[in-house]
Amino acid sequence: MIEILHHGAVTGVTGSCHELRLMGLAADAPDPDKTPAILIDCGLFQGQETGRGASSTDLSIDFPIGHIRALVVTHVHIDHVGRIPYLLAAGFSGPIICSEPSAIMLPEILEDALKVGFTRDRALIERVLDLIRSRLVPVSYGQWCEVFAESAGKLQVRLQRAGHILGSAYVECEADTGAESERIVFSGDLGARHSPLLPEPLPPERADRLVIESTYGDKDHEDRETRRYRLKQVLEHALEDGGTVIIPAFSIGRTQELLYEIEGLIAEFGDQAVAGERVWEDLEIVVDSPLAAEFTRIYRDLKPFWDDEAQALVRAGRHPLSFEQLTVINSHEDHLNAVDYLARSHRPCVVLAGSGMCAGGRVVNYLKAMLGDQRNDVLFVGYQAAGTPGRDILAWGPRGGWVELDGERYDIRARVHQVGGYSAHAGQGDLLRFVEGIPEAPREIRVVHGEQHAKAAFCAALQARLTSRVLVP
Structure with a gap:
C-alpha cells in the first residue's frame, strides 16, 4: 500500500x-x-x-x-x-x-x-x-x-x-x-x-x-499588461504628490519580480514628466531588507535559471535587478532614518520591505509612520493570510478603518491597492x-x-x- x-x-x-x-x-x-x-x-x-x-x-x-x-x-x-x-x-x-x-x-x-x-x-x-x-x-x-x-x-x-x-x-x-x-x-x-x-x-x-x-x-490573476498598467498607476501617484508606496514584499520571489517590472517601467518612461518637473527617473526605489537584498544578489548570480526574456535584457546591457534608482538599506539605524525622512519629506519613493503579510519586520515601522497620510499608498502583491495585519489593512483600509500593529491602533488614510497578478x-x-x-x-x-x-x-x-x-x- x-x-x-x-x-x-x-x-x-x-x-x-x-x-x-x-x-x-x-x-x-x-x-x-x-x-x-x-x-x-x-x-x-x-x-x-x-x-x-x-x-x-x-x-x-x-x-x-x-x-x-x-x-x-x-x-x-x-x-x-x-x-x-x-x-x-x-x-x-x-x-x-x-x-x-x-x-x-x-x-x-x-x-x-x-x-x-x-x-x-x-x-x-x-x-x-x-x-x-x-x-x-x-x-x-x-x-x-x-x-x-x-x-x-x-x-x-x-x-x-x-x-x-x-x-x-x-x-x-x-x-x-x-x-x-x-x-x-x-x-x-x-x-x-x-x-x-x-x-x-x-x-x-x-x-x-x-x-x-x-x-x-x-x-484568476490579471494578465501581465493589465497588472503592469496598474503598477504604473500606483507609482505615478507617488510621483504626483511626493508620497511613498509601501510594498510589503516577501524576500524571495516577489521582491525580485517587482524590481524587474519597475526597472522596465523606468527604462520605458524614464524622461517622461508625470507631475510638474518630476519624471520617472526621479522615482527612488528602496529595498529595506537585508534578507531581500541577499536573495536579490543570489537571483543575479543565478541568471542561467532566468527565462529567455530576462536573459535577453541582460544581453542587451540592461540590469533588471541592479539599476541606478535602486538603493539597498542594511543597517537598522539607516532603516529608522529612512522611515523618518520619507514620512517627513515629499520625495517620491517606492519601499519594498518585509514581511510580506505585515506580521513583523521593517515594513511595520513604515506602516506606523505612513498609514495616516493620504499621500502614501500601500500595495499588496501577495497572498495575505487570515489573522495577519496585511489581511486587515486590505479589508479595512478602503473603508477608512484601522489596523492594530504592535498592540496599537493606526488609522488607514493611505490608499490601499492589490495587484494580484504579481502573486x-x-x-x-x-x-x-x-x-x-x-x-x-x-x-x-x-x-x-x-x-x-x-x-x-x-x-x-x-x-x-x-x-x-x-x-x-
Whole structure:
C-alpha cells in the first residue's frame, strides 16, 4: 500500500508538510522503520488556521519521524521550510533533497528564521546551519534521484520547474512496493503564467495521483499588461504628490519580480514628466531588507535559471535587478532614518520591505509612520493570510478603518491597492491548465494549501472537467 498523509497546509495555506509512505509487505509489522517514507516540505504555520490550532508559534513536529528516510523541499519559502530546524531537533537524520538554486538559498532563509524565532546564539545558529548544509542533496531539474530501495519498497523522485520562485519545483515520485507501482506528484506552489524572470511550469507526463495547491483556486490573476498598467498607476501617484508606496514584499520571489517590472517601467518612461518637473527617473526605489537584498544578489548570480526574456535584457546591457534608482538599506539605524525622512519629506519613493503579510519586520515601522497620510499608498502583491495585519489593512483600509500593529491602533488614510497578478501563485486558470495538461487524468486529486472557499471552488472546477476522484484531505 502507498499512503499519503498530510501534516500541514490542510486547514489553510501555510505549514506545508506531506508524507508519502510505502507500506509494502510490512504493512502489519509493528516496527514503523519497516514502513519507509519521505516528507515533502516541512513548513511554518503563519497567521491563523483552524482544526489543528496551528499558528506561527506552533513549531511542533507532532507526528512520528523514525521511518522518514528523506525530506524533499519544493522551494524555500518559510511556510514550506520553516520547521526544518525543529525536524532535525526531533531526530530526523536523513538527506534534504532540493533543486540546485534552493540548496544555495535554504541556509540563508533558515538563518534568518533561526535568528527571529529560535535563538540569538550565533554559535548555535552556525551549528544548525552546518548540519543543514551537510544534509543537502542538490538535484538538477529533470533528473531522477533514488531515495531508498528496501524490502518494503523503493522510491525515486524527480524535480521539475514550478515557476513559483527561483529554485521552486514540483515533485514527481515513482513509488514501487512490489505489489503496486505509482507515479505521485506533489505540486508544491505553482507559479502564474507570464511571471517575470522565471519560465512557467510544464505539466508532468504522468500522475496517477496528484496533490495540488489551491491558494488562488477560486480566482484568476490579471494578465501581465493589465497588472503592469496598474503598477504604473500606483507609482505615478507617488510621483504626483511626493508620497511613498509601501510594498510589503516577501524576500524571495516577489521582491525580485517587482524590481524587474519597475526597472522596465523606468527604462520605458524614464524622461517622461508625470507631475510638474518630476519624471520617472526621479522615482527612488528602496529595498529595506537585508534578507531581500541577499536573495536579490543570489537571483543575479543565478541568471542561467532566468527565462529567455530576462536573459535577453541582460544581453542587451540592461540590469533588471541592479539599476541606478535602486538603493539597498542594511543597517537598522539607516532603516529608522529612512522611515523618518520619507514620512517627513515629499520625495517620491517606492519601499519594498518585509514581511510580506505585515506580521513583523521593517515594513511595520513604515506602516506606523505612513498609514495616516493620504499621500502614501500601500500595495499588496501577495497572498495575505487570515489573522495577519496585511489581511486587515486590505479589508479595512478602503473603508477608512484601522489596523492594530504592535498592540496599537493606526488609522488607514493611505490608499490601499492589490495587484494580484504579481502573486507568485498560479491562478485558477493556471492550475487547471497544469492539471488538464497531464496526458491521462490522475485517478485521484487531493486539493491542499488553500482556504476553504478556494479549495471548494477549485474542486468544483476540477469535477466539472475531469473524471478524477477529487478530494480535500
